[in-house]
Amino acid sequence: MRTLVTGGLVVSTTGASAADVLVEDERIVAVLEPGTTALGSDLAATSDLVIDATGKYVVPGGVDCHTHMEMPFGGTSSSDTFETGTQAAAWGGTTTIIDFAAHHVGERVLDVMAAWHAKAAGNCAIDYGFHQILAGVDDDAIKAMNELVGEGVSSFKMFMAYPGVFYSDDGQILRAMQAAADNGALIMMHAENGTAIDVLVSQALARGDTDPGFHGTTRPWETEEEAVHRAIMLARIAGAPVYFVHMSAKQAVSTVAAARDEGLNVFGETCPQYLYLSLEDHLFAPGFEGAKYVFSTPLRARAEGHQEALWRYLRTNDLSVVSTDHCPFCFKEQKELGQGNFSKIPNGLGGIEHRMDLIYQGVVDGQIGLSRWVELCSTTPARMFGMYPKKGVIAPGSDADLVIYDPNGQTRISVDTHHMNLDYSGYEGTVVAGHVDTVLSRGTVVIDQGRFLGSKSHGSYVRRSLSQYLV
Numbered sequence: 485m486r487t488l489v490t491g492g493l494v495v496s497t498t499g500a501s502a503a504d505v506l507v508e509d510e511r512i513v514a515v516l517e518p519g520t521t522a523l524g525s526d527l528a529a530t531s532d533l534v535i536d537a538t539g540k541y542v543v544p545g546g547v548d549c550h551t552h553m554e555m556p557f558g559g560t561s562s563s564d565t566f567e568t569g570t571q572a573a574a575w576g577g578t579t580t581i582i583d584f585a586a587h588h589v590g591e592r593v594l595d596v597m598a599a600w601h602a603k604a605a606g607n608c609a610i611d612y613g614f615h616q617i618l619a620g621v622d623d624d625a626i627k628a629m630n631e632l633v634g635e636g637v638s639s640f641k642m643f644m645a646y647p648g649v650f651y652s653d654d655g656q657i658l659r660a661m662q663a664a665a666d667n668g669a670l671i672m673m674h675a676e677n678g679t680a681i682d683v684l685v686s687q688a689l690a691r692g693d694t695d696p697g698f699h700g701t702t703r704p705w706e707t708e709e710e711a712v713h714r715a716i717m718l719a720r721i722a723g724a725p726v727y728f729v730h731m732s733a734k735q736a737v738s739t740v741a742a743a744r745d746e747g748l749n750v751f752g753e754t755c756p757q758y759l760y761l762s763l764e765d766h767l768f769a770p771g772f773e774g775a776k777y778v779f780s781t782p783l784r785a786r787a788e789g790h791q792e793a794l795w796r797y798l799r800t801n802d803l804s805v806v807s808t809d810h811c812p813f814c815f816k817e818q819k820e821l822g823q824g825n826f827s828k829i830p831n832g833l834g835g836i837e838h839r840m841d842l843i844y845q846g847v848v849d850g851q852i853g854l855s856r857w858v859e860l861c862s863t864t865p866a867r868m869f870g871m872y873p874k875k876g877v878i879a880p881g882s883d884a885d886l887v888i889y890d891p892n893g894q895t896r897i898s899v900d901t902h903h904m905n906l907d908y909s910g911y912e913g914t915v916v917a918g919h920v921d922t923v924l925s926r927g928t929v930v931i932d933q934g935r936f937l938g939s940k941s942h943g944s945y946v947r948r949s950l951s952q953y954l955v
């Protein structure tokens with residue numbers, strides 16, 4: 485099957501130029517001057533499908549390196565399955581996800597990974613890989629780490645928060661980092677001082693501060709910054725890289741920036757919710773509404789300037805990736821578990837469908853450039869997690885994961901129109917400039933002008949190499 489995407493502006497991390505993209509079956513075979521007669525024939529005439537991208541951007545499919553499909557958490561399970569979540573991802577221009585296999589104390593790590601493969605296989609509309617969560621570290625976990633790296637799982641998430649659930653103590657984190665220094669894996673850190681947070685939560689509840697907003701005030705920026713600092717020190721001791729997930733506090737990112745200035749392999753990720761939403765406006769919304777915005781790290785106060793600082797850190801590359809941390813829980817019956825006690829609200833927000841649009845809004849607003857949009861949403865996550873150049877770039881030999889993006893279109897974000905299995909939208913009614921028109925996943929058109937043409941068996945497992953950011 486030969487497909488030609490013609491007339492568009494092809495965007496990469498180094499610029500944008502008018503070009504035609506020629507696809508044979510699942511791969512890109514050529515990026516050509518517009519209208520080139522190449523390979524000895526008129527390409528349009530000899531293609532099975534010609535997609536007219538005139539006036540549109542052609543960008544590499546989005547790589548969302550932080551998702552939680554059907555994950556048991558907070559006494560319930562995240563509401564998107566691999567089937568519904570990956571379809572929603574495709575609608576939003578994301579063609580690869582990396583989901584977290586969630587290990588709990590007492591479980592065998594390799595059994596957990598096998599269970600995640602079983603859940604995803606045959607149920608994904610787009611390609612997928614896995615990170616492994618390590619809840620605590622013992623000899624079994626270290627052995628499993630070494631094995632999993634060979635199976636394409638080259639990154640491991642650890643938690644300094646959630647004591648009794650996912651938490652690891654400093655000694656366990658150090659052991660995992662030492663193993664990572666040996667086997668080349670990347671440790672992803674949920675950096676919040678969980679034991680201090682638990683004290684603040686108990687004290688708040690004892691005072692009668694039970695509303696969702698207190699989720700934010702019991703996780704002050706100091707608990708994020710302190711954990712980031714401690715993790716960097718442990719990574720230094722181990723001689724290992726460290727990648728901080730879902731960062732929201734400007735002080736914590738400043739600590740990442742200082743480490744990077746010293747030349748350490750320290751990386752930061754943020755998510756659209758931390759760029760657009762705030763403690764005052766959303767977490768402290770009247771009544772129980774704020775439950776929709778309970779996730780960790782928490783939203784930060786706009787009055788303190790976190791959101792603006794995060795955009796700045798995206799420009800300076802102290803934050804190098806934008807993921808979604810897609811972890812949806814419905815308001816009815818799931819978020820409602822925390823009525824009268826914010827600590828029982830399942831932590832998470834669904835957003836897999838809107839990352840490309842929301843970060844493109846940063847281009848429209850002059851926060852970042854077009855190439856930086858592609859870098860943050862596609863190229864860097866692919867490189868960071870060992871999938872480049874298969875993913876994250878429009879180049880001969882790469883998978884034909886393409887998004888035809890209309891800069892003159894508009895997207896209205898709403899529960900009425902989204903495809904996530906979620907009964908609310910964190911951005912209800914917001915209209916953003918730009919629109920995902922057509923999406924190809926490994927050469928197959930999965931979204932076309934408002935129609936889903938994919939299938940739940942199309943997505944395949946991506947066996948990842950080591951991170952390409954490590955030296």
Ligand code: URP
Pocket residue numbers: 552674730778779780781809811831832833
């Ligand atoms: O609140 C969040 N972020 N839920 C998902 C789990 C995690 O910590 O990433």
Ligand code: ZN
Pocket residue numbers: 674729730780781
């Ligand atoms: Zn986390």
Ligand code: ZN
Pocket residue numbers: 550551552809810811
């Ligand atoms: Zn997460």
